[in-house]
Each structure stands twice: as structure tokens, then as C-alpha cells.
Amino acid sequence: MATARSSRLDIGDNWPVLVFAGLLIVLIALKGRFTPFDMRSLTVNALPLALIALGQFLVVLTRGVDLSLGPVASVAGAVMALTITDHP
Secondary structure, eight states, rough: OOOOSSOOOGGGGHHHHHHHHHHHHHHHHHHHSSOOOHHHHHHHHHHHHHHHHHHHHHHHHOOOOOOOHHHHHHHHHHHHHHHHHHOO
């Protein structure tokens, strides 16, 4: 017996993309414009977090449960900020 297909939209595993698109639409609506500089700024600010998340994903995927990546990244960022301000 064939099952009836529901008429509701099945989001499934695509919800992060939909949340990102919704937040981007809210950002554009509140700011009134969205320039290439805004896109570059958004991606540059999100890149470190994305790299940390990818590294943590690989650690968890290989069944290592090392969740100390956040504090290490914070210390590395603080050291880098001090280094850059001392020696431009």
C-alpha cells in the first residue's frame, strides 16, 4: 500500500540554510542595502568560527571527545591581538 505524501513542506536537513537565508533577509531589510563590502565583512568575521567548527567536527567524527577547541582559539586570538598591536 502506498503511503500518502504530505502536502507540508519537508525541511529535513536544510534548516540551517533556511535560517541563514532568513537572517540575511532580516539584515538587508534592517540596513536597507547590502553591498559587496558587507558580504566580505560577513564572510571574514564568520570564517574563524567556521574553521573551528570544522576542526571540532573532525575530532568528534573520529570519536575523539576533545571539546577544548574553543578556549584554545580564544587564547590564540588574544595572543595574536597582542602581537599585532605590539609589532605592526
